[in-house]
Amino acid sequence: MQSRGLAKSPARLCAVRSCLLLLFIHMSSPADARRARGGRTQRVQPQQEQQAPAYRERAEGPESFPLDFTAVESNMDNFMVQIKNLAQSLYPCSAQKLEQDMKLHLLKNVSATCNDGSPAGFYIKESKGSRRWLMFLEGGWYCFNKQTCDSRHETMRSLMSSTKWPQTRRGTGILSPQPEENPYWWNANMVFVPYCSSDVWSGASPKTNQSDYAFMGSQIIREVVNELLTEGLQNAKVLLLAGS
Template sequence: MWRTCLLLLLLVQLSSPVEARRARSGRTQPRRTQQQAPAARERVEGPESFPLDFTAVESNMDSFMVQIKNLAQSLYPCSAQKLEQDMKLHFTKNASATCNDGSPAGYYIKESKGSRRWLLFLEGGWYCFNKQTCDRRYETTRNLMSSAKWPQTRRGRGILSPQPEENPHWWNANIVFIPYCSSDVWSGAAPKTNQSDYAFMGSLIIKEVLNELLTKGLQNAKVLLLAGSSAGGTGVLLNVDQVAEHLESEGHRGVQVRGLVDSGWFLDNQQYKVTDCLDTISCAPTEAIKKGIRFWDGLVPESCRQAHVGEEWNCFFGYKIYPTLKRPVFVVQWLFDEAQLTVDNIHLTGHLVHEGQWRYIQNLGQELRSTLGGVQALFAPACLSHELLTRSTWMDIQVKGTSLPRALHCWDRSLQNKLHINSSHVHQKHKTTPTRGCPLHLIDSCPWPHCNPSCPTIRDQLTGQEMSVVQFLKHMGFDVKKMAQQQGMDPRTLLGMLSDGS
């Protein structure tokens, strides 16, 4: 039935003189930006508000047909079928790649048959590094170690959303979510045996999922974006080159593999308060990874291994592995990452932060900013938060007036332009040439948490009440009078600047 609707709608749309002229002349309809969307919804109500991107006619007719299908099913009752919005669970057929407890690994997928773009997302969720920490993890967060109770479907948010209003550039891609159940930062290659209680097979799970996706259309892909948040973001750094090399070894050299790292750029810095390495929360990242890499039989990219022979744990830290990678990587990183502060033993529990902690937090932002200096494609807001890609509000955060979806679109365009220029090169390097008015290296320069006015809403951890930026900074121990004196200005002037994010 819906095919009949599609044909009718296609004739209606392409018979429109205005739209037909635009499609033939190559003039495109601009997407609704974040700022334009509310106004557009106020002006136009009903079926006519559904956006059609006629650039798809020129570059990808299948993608255009997907949009027509969406339009048909939103306008006409003659199609009884509902577009499938959720990702569906599939367990891997190869039983040798398992979760920690030996249950089958798997993935969720929402296919977009006409698209040659694929987004594979690695879930995050800390790790465990010995029997004691893994036993505790199995008791408290079993879904991160076992697939026994995974739901049959998942609804994507943020960059995984199938809605163009929430995900303007990737909504109609083939979207794959790989649940994290290996507790090894996606690096392990150790099966469960009679002598070991747990398997650690993160790197092998990724490979098995790739093998199955090659039977579902991945072999015809133009672009594969390997993305992940937190431990999944670090997993992207550890696996993006291996994913590309695996596809090449299977004969699929035409797939452009890229990485997108969200909140996975951790530092091997000195903790604020040094404690014994007894659990995953208080253990210094260097000590935890040193223990874990042996426990997991962890794998790192060969280029990074050669750069750190005997100290492969260095490859779990972004600023050390990034220079060794061959494929282009985009880094999304809060300058005041809550997970980093937690492992550094700065716990923001609703109590006032004293001066020593405040200085440590500011220094952390400066230290993180310095390690990101060489990253070509970057989005780094000065906010206190953790993870961004899968938030439904991910379009709201801006750095220097540019949102993350816009920055990712600019990165995509720069890589396409580079490919046209250097089409004879097999590997793409990190260095990209930004399009005019399309920035790639976006990092806040203001020095304290939440000095960016677009940062996520702050709530008091005790009362749950929203806090203004000024209230938050005072709560954090920010001394307005002292800071104003240091800056040579009136305290009221500084308060005004803080309130508007200057």
């Protein structure tokens, strides 16, 4: 029972924060409107000075409650800072509803392979409704002959093969789904393309009987883009290409 209550606490906290933000915005609106009229602030009269017959209140519509914003107006800068801080604190609430991890998708075109002939692929975290896309190409140096590629395969196999890739991957930095770490791109559609061709993403040579390794970096990128077009990339408003 205790763990169930703890699981609900973030949602309750988000709801409380949302209510407070709406209250702050509602309170600030009359003050802004009074400034717009003639550039001077008009103080709202106390409630007891604006008493009206009960029948008039019912005839004019819903009951209203005049508020005195004198205390708020005397320290408006601090008030706006509080609103900003509260609004920023609500970002994690919406982030909790998003998928946190990127999921592995192996390419449908099996001719686009890693160095050892295993299928290449990409990780993706979709953001429903977003038309912003971020595509990140992993780096990792290269090899140029059998000796250097054999050594690389023994020491850095994940950069030459997809056989040990995990099914999910948590993004960091510009790929992070957390607004505190990634304030500009946290809710974009994110794609991470693992590097497994050892050719600086420029090769187009398949593995053959005469060659122990394939070098198909450019073909991998082409196939990744082709598959992303069917996932919503064709409707993208912004596409950021990044890498390491």
